[in-house]
Amino acid sequence: xxxxxxxxxxxxxxxxxxxxxxxxxxxxxxxxxxxxxxxxxxxxxxxxxxxxx
Numbered sequence: 001x002x003x004x005x006x007x008x009x010x011x012x013x014x015x016x017x018x019x020x021x022x023x024x025x026x027x028x029x030x031x032x033x034x035x036x037x038x039x040x041x042x043x044x045x046x047x048x049x050x051x052x053x
Contacts, residue, residue, distance in 0.1 A: 002049045005042040012038045 015031035 002042075002045040005038060005045040008034070008038040009042050 012031060012034035016028075016035050018031070
């Protein structure tokens with residue numbers, strides 16, 4: 001689960017760079033939403049991942 005959280009966070013950051021750079025403005029809103037969702041998932045994976053091991 002931690003691996004997926006990291007992968008998806010990286011994807012969200014890449015989309016944010018593309019969207020915020022003005023290349024494709026529609027990706028900016030999608031990237032913002034994905035960034036926050038996957039940031040929360042990443043933090044949750046860190047918290048619950050440590051408890052399981």
